[in-house]
Amino acid sequence: MKNMHWLILSICLLYIHPTKSLLPPDDSSCSNQCFHQLPSECPSPENPCRCRQLTNCQKAAVCCNVNRFTLKEGLACGNITAASQIQSLHIRNASFDSFNLSANQNVWRNLRYMTITDGHIKKIDGEFAKQNSISCLNLSSNHINSIEDRALNTLFNLSFLDLSHNNLTDVPSFRKDHTIFLDISNNMYLNCSILTNTLQSHPEIAFVNENQTFCYPTKDLDFGWFQSQATLAFSQVKAKYELEKNCHQNCSCKTVSVNLAPGKMAMFEVEMNCANMSFLNLPVPLPDNTVSLDVSNNNITSIKELSEPSYQNLRSFIADNNKISSVQPLEGTKFISHFNTLSLQRNKFKFLETYVLDNIQFERNFNQRKLRLGYNTLQCDCNTMKLKVWLLSKLSHIPDYNHIKCDNLNVRIIDLDASKMCQSPQDWTDYIYYIITAEVLLLVGLIAKVSYDYWVFKTAGYLPWPANRMPRLPCDWLCE
Structure with missing residues (x-):
């Protein structure tokens, strides 16, 4: 105003x-x-x-x-x-x-x-x-x-x-x-692309009666898939232009669609590309209604910003080739419940927290949901078998499962053998069980033999062999 x-x-x-x-x-x-x-x-x-x-x-x-x-x-x-x-x-x-x-x-x-x-x-x-x-x-x-x-x-x-x-x-x-x-x-x-091009090419033009200036959005140049007989006010076209012009820290912003409701301003859905920017952290805040973010090829170590309010509409997150070491920040975020694409290839994971991954719903209604974790090398042990079980149950949603490997074994996660990965702890446990069982049996046999000897002595007046061959002990008087 x-x-x-x-x-x-x-x-x-x-x-x-x-x-x-x-x-x-x-x-x-x-x-x-x-x-x-x-x-x-x-x-x-x-x-x-x-x-x-x-x-x-x-x-x-x-x-x-x-x-x-x-x-x-x-x-x-x-x-x-x-x-x-x-x-x-x-x-x-x-x-x-x-x-x-x-x-x-x-x-x-x-x-x-x-x-x-x-x-x-x-x-x-x-x-x-x-x-x-x-x-x-x-x-x-x-x-x-x-x-x-x-x-x-x-x-x-x-x-x-x-x-x-x-x-x-x-x-x-x-x-x-x-x-x-x-x-x-x-x-x-008027075509909206014409007004957009005029704004981009000639910022010295001052538009008069903006609220009475309308145009038709086009499919290929302006608002992604959107095309209808509805018109957009120039103020909405200008808002789109300003959004793309003033994107966060030299990232590129692109409006991919627009939602129109009677009596309301157009709601743009935004794709944001911040790849190759040498970022150490995820950008905050995102433009309103950002649905896609690409931060590939940076130096990001954590994805904790996914819990920020400006990330609430994000459906596609691509963070390949960074230094992210944990998926734990995903827990409790809105993103984990409604994303379409999550790509964390070529990062620094040594472990993947299966209790977090278990929260991702991959039912039939989410056939388009894709998770990419390939080209990460983990430190594998017996606990990694839980990850293998999880992967095998979600193969259709994890296209690069063949490229999730063990760094210390040079083998794919899905090829891990439980009998080998968990062999040592299982053998020692078995030996302990055997020893305890043997000790219990010996104790029961000893009690039975002593009871039998006592009964024979009381009824027949003598000790059976080998009790009568044993030397007398100082404590024998207790039994006489």
């Missing part, structure tokens, strides 16, 4: 500047924008001369209801010639298949304000003479379909150009080596 106020103020200053005014001087009754006269100022219908000089405005004239022939006759009979030095001219309700600017050059040469409105003109062709003084040109409300490329190129003093309320599909060519105020509102067939 502040920019709009500044723009309006700037236009007003141009209008009242004593040397660069867009309005005829000396008479307040002529102080309409770019010299615009009401139909009441036209010659009367009974007057055969369709042009007349105005008595209330200095060096000003008006022509009404003219065609190719009656315009030429009217200029002559109204004494609107080079000698009269008319500076302000309004042509109303002109009917031309093609309005040739090269005609009547002797009159156009002296003009500072030229207005042609409310007519039926299909095309503007020809060109103004190089020695002209036109600073304000108003061609609004004429149903113009096209303006020839060279038609306006000789307007060296042009400050205001009004092309509103026509049927233009393009912004015509004109000299843009200084600030020019352009009103191209209410041309309902």
